[in-house]
Structures are given as structure tokens and as C-alpha cells.
Amino acid sequence: MDAIPESTHEREQAFADALRADGLRMTHQRLEVIRELASATHHPDADELFRAVRERVPTISRDTVYRTLTTLAARRLIERIAAPGAARFDPDSSMHHHFVCTECGRILDLDAGDLGEPEVPSGLPGIGEITSVRLEIKGVCGECAAHEKVRTGDGGS
Amino acid sequence: MDAIPESTHEREQAFADALRADGLRMTHQRLEVIRELASATHHPDADELFRAVRERVPTISRDTVYRTLTTLAARRLIERIAAPGAARFDPDSSMHHHFVCTECGRILDLDAGDLGEPEVPSGLPGIGEITSVRLEIKGVCGECAAHEKVRTGDGGS
DNA sequence: TTTTTTGCAAATACTTTGCATAACG
DNA sequence: CGTTATGCAAAGTATTTGCAAAAAA
Numbered sequence: 001m002d003a004i005p006e007s008t009h010e011r012e013q014a015f016a017d018a019l020r021a022d023g024l025r026m027t028h029q030r031l032e033v034i035r036e037l038a039s040a041t042h043h044p045d046a047d048e049l050f051r052a053v054r055e056r057v058p059t060i061s062r063d064t065v066y067r068t069l070t071t072l073a074a075r076r077l078i079e080r081i082a083a084p085g086a087a088r089f090d091p092d093s094s095m096h097h098h099f100v101c102t103e104c105g106r107i108l109d110l111d112a113g114d115l116g117e118p119e120v121p122s123g124l125p126g127i128g129e130i131t132s133v134r135l136e137i138k139g140v141c142g143e144c145a146a147h148e149k150v151r152t153g154d155g156g157s
Numbered sequence: 158m159d160a161i162p163e164s165t166h167e168r169e170q171a172f173a174d175a176l177r178a179d180g181l182r183m184t185h186q187r188l189e190v191i192r193e194l195a196s197a198t199h200h201p202d203a204d205e206l207f208r209a210v211r212e213r214v215p216t217i218s219r220d221t222v223y224r225t226l227t228t229l230a231a232r233r234l235i236e237r238i239a240a241p242g243a244a245r246f247d248p249d250s251s252m253h254h255h256f257v258c259t260e261c262g263r264i265l266d267l268d269a270g271d272l273g274e275p276e277v278p279s280g281l282p283g284i285g286e287i288t289s290v291r292l293e294i295k296g297v298c299g300e301c302a303a304h305e306k307v308r309t310g311d312g313g314s
Numbered sequence: 315t316t317t318t319t320t321g322c323a324a325a326t327a328c329t330t331t332g333c334a335t336a337a338c339g
Numbered sequence: 340c341g342t343t344a345t346g347c348a349a350a351g352t353a354t355t356t357g358c359a360a361a362a363a364a
Contacts, residue, residue, distance in 0.1 A: 025318060025363050046354080061321045066354060082239040086353060098293075099284055108283055118275060118292055126265055127256055127294075128302030135275055136255075136293040137284075138236075145285030182338045182343060203329080218346045223329060243328060 011091060012038035015077050024071070029053075029060050033068040037078060037091045043107040045086035079132060083107065097135035103144035110137070168248060169195035172234050179232070186210070186217050190225040194235060194248045200264040202243040236289060240264065254292035260301035267294070 015034045016026055024030075032053045037044070044052070050065045069089055073080040079090040081098075084105040095117060097110040120133050172191045173183055181187075189210045194201070201209070207222045226246055230237040236247040238255075241262045252274055254267040277290050 023318095027319065027363070029320070059321080063322080063355080064320060067319085070355095080241075082241050084237075084239050084244075087241075099281065102288065110281065115275065115277065118272065120272065120292075120294060124256065124267065126299045128297040128299050130294055130296040131259065132293075132295040134293055135277075136289075136291055137277060137287055138289040139287035140285040142283045142285050180343095184338070184344065186345070216346080219328095220330080220347080221345060224344080227330090 008039040015072065015091075018075055018077055019071065022075070029057055029064050030068050030071075032057050032060070033065055034072070037069075037072070037089065040089075040091055043081060043083075043088040043090050045083070045088050047086065049089075076131065081107065095134070097137065099137045099139065099141070101141035101144055102138055103140050103147075106141055106143075108141065110135070165196040172229060172248075175232055175234055176228065181228070186214055186221050187225050187228075189214050189217070190222055191229070194226075194229070194246065197246075197248055200238060200240075200245040200247050202240070202245050204243065206246075233288065238264065252291070254294065256294045256296065256298070258298035258301055259295055260297050260304075263298055263300075265298065267292070 012035050015038060016031065019030070019034075020026055033049060036049055036052050040049075046062065046065050046069060049069070050060070050062050053060055053065065069078070069080070072078045073089070076093070077091075079093065081088045081090055083100065084102070086105075088105075088107055090107075092109070095112040097112060097115050099108040099110055101107075115135055118133055118135060120130065122130075169192050172195060173188065176187070176191075177183055190206060193206055193209050197206075203219065203222050203226060206226070207217070207219050210217055210222065226235070226237070229235045230246070233250070234248075236250065238245045238247055240257065241259070245262075245264055247264075249266070252269040254269065254272055256265040256267055258264075272292055275290055275292060277287065279287075
């Protein structure tokens with residue numbers, strides 16, 4: 001819980017250590033899910049992770065992926081992000097912002113540096129502990145915008 | 158698409174007018190879903206709306222509620238918010254922020270005035286049109302925090 | 315060896331869809 | 340009256356859970 005892991009490998013280590021510290025067993029499956037997640041640059045959903053891990057652990061089940069994600073999220077090692085379609089998981093706990101495509105559900109990271117760190121007054125009414133603050137920008141991603149243009153032929157109202 | 162409706166009734170009118178302007182028929186069911194939504198101060202999910210409207214239109218089906226929500230969201234009259242559990246719908250299109258409770262899924266509005274309007278640079282890489290910008294603050298709401306305390310007895314690590 | 319975790323299968327929750335009927339304009 | 344929307348039922352997708360077998364410590 002001290003240093004922010006920088007490299008993929010450090011992050012993987014940090015995730016595994018945190019689970020072991022809680023007395024959880026480091027199974028083959030868990031380790032591979034963690035490895036996949038630690039190296040993820042986007043925000044995979046459970047099924048993407050399942051398909052990726054299955055390449056190395058062909059017998060893994062979706063259930064185990066779900067359970068591992070729940071385990072990691074409960075410890076705040078990763079963040080579960082409600083997203084259109086399926087929940088996505090963010091392994092990066094440093095301050096950053098999100099762009100969410102309303103067409104495809106993809107989430108793109110935006111550096112906090114580019115947008116500044118928002119200031120949140122403490123003691124907001126009806127609010128207890130705050131665990132994350134981030135800008136959520138919604139819209140259509142470049143890729144989906146390109147598809148739209150093709151489909152509609154650029155004559156929108 | 159001009160003035161921001163202030164009162165519940167104005168908003169209801171604006172929603173209905175926008176649909177009529179698109180040649181959609183103003184059915185009893187649609188009108189009641191719109192009415193419920195226009196007066197919502199929280200961010201109801203489909204089932205909450207269904208149960209509320211059913212009091213006045215006992216024969217309405219969940220499907221119709223879902224379809225009406227999709228119709229309104231497609232026109233940006235309301236915003237569909239991916240949330241843990243079920244999607245929630247925000248009838249307020251003026252600038253404001255959200256606090257999301259990670260325990261119960263509840264979403265609380267925070268006035269833009271209290272937190273300032275974030276500035277977003279245009280032309281972000283990989284991003285097309287932007288439809289909404291808002292701060293998303295996650296944590297535990299006051300109510301859930303109170304329950305936690307009861308359950309754990311305040312001795313957490 | 316004891317306890318935890320896995321994989322399977324079944325269950326649950328949310329949301330969408332095809333189709334015949336009913337309602338709007 | 341012609342077209343659109345509704346309600347029903349069924350299907351689809353995402354996620355959770357009980358349980359016996361397998362694996363970790």
C-alpha cells in the first residue's frame with residue numbers, strides 16, 4: 001500500500017503480495033489473471049481477460065476470472081468500472097481521467113496532467129469516505145465516429 | 158434544444174415536444190414514463206420507473222419502459238448512466254457532477270457550482286465528439302457508511 | 315491433511331427482440 | 340385506415356452461487 005508500482009512486473013508483484021498478505025492462496029489461475037491485468041493498458045472486461053488467460057491456462061473457467069476480479073476489487077487493488085455492456089477493470093490506481101465511448105463502451109485514459117487534478121471539498125452532505133475522484137468524459141471515440149460517417153454519409157440533422 | 162427547462166413541468170413538456178417533433182406518437186405509457194422521469198430528483202433505474210408508472214398505468218410492461226428510456230437517451234434528452242447493478246437515467250442535462258456509492262449504487266448530484274466546471278482541451282487524441290463532461294466521485298455514501306459501522310464495530314485495519 | 319479454490323452447471327438479474335394486437339394520428 | 344407502439348413471451352448477455360473434486364500450504 002506504499003509505493004505506486006510503475007512497471008507491469010512491479011504491479012503484478014504488488015497485486016500478488018497483497019493477496020498473499022491476506023492469507024489467500026496464489027493459484028496458477030489467479031496468478032495468470034493478475035499477470036494479464038497488471039499488463040493491461042486498456043480497461044478489459046471479464047470476458048476479454050478470460051479469453052486472454054485461456055491461451056495460457058486452457059482449463060480456466062469464466063467463474064474463476066470473475067472471482068479473482070471481485071477479490072482484487074474488494075481490496076481496491078483494481079477498480080471496477082460500471083460500463084455499457086460489461087463492467088471493466090482498471091489496474092491503474094494513480095490519478096487519471098476517463099473518456100467513455102457511448103457507442104462501443106471503450107474507455108480511454110487521459111492523464112491527470114493534461115486536465116489538472118480536480119479539487120473536491122471534504123464533508124459533502126450525505127457522503128462518507130471518498131475512494132476515487134476522476135473526470136468522466138463521454139462521447140464518441142474516433143473509431144466509432146469514423147464508422148458513423150460511413151453509415152450516415154455525413155448528412156445529419 | 159434551446160432553453161434549459163427548470164421546472165418539472167417544463168421538462169416534461171420539453172421531452173414530449175422533442176419526441177413529437179420527431180414524429181413519434183405520444184402514448185399514454187410514454188407520457189407517464191416521461192412524467193415520472195421529468196420529476197425524478199434522483200437517478201432511477203428502469204425497474205424503479207416501471208414500478209412507479211405502474212401505479213398509474215397498471216398494464217404497462219417493463220419492455221415499454223426500457224424502450225421509452227432508449228428512445229429518450231438516443232435523443233440525448235436523458236443520459237443513460239452505467240451503474241453497478243442496473244443502468245440509471247439522469248433527466249438533468251445541465252452541468253453537474255456525480256457521487257457514486259460503491260456499496261449501494263446510489264448516485265448523488267453535486268452542483269457544478271460547488272466544484273467548478275472542469276476544462277477539457279478539444280482535439281484529444283482518439284476522441285471524437287464529446288457529449289458530457291462530469292466529475293465522478295466514488296466512495297461510500299453516508300447511509301452505507303453508517304451500516305458498515307454497525308456491522309464491523311469500527312475496528313477496521 | 316486441512317482449508318481454500320476451482321470448474322461445472324444451474325440460477326439470477328438486466329435488457330433486448332419477434333410477433334400479433336392495440337392505439338395513435 | 341395506415342403506421343407505430345405495446346405487451347407478451349422468449350432469448351440473450353452479464354454475473355453469481357452451490358457443490359463435489361482438485362490444489363495449495
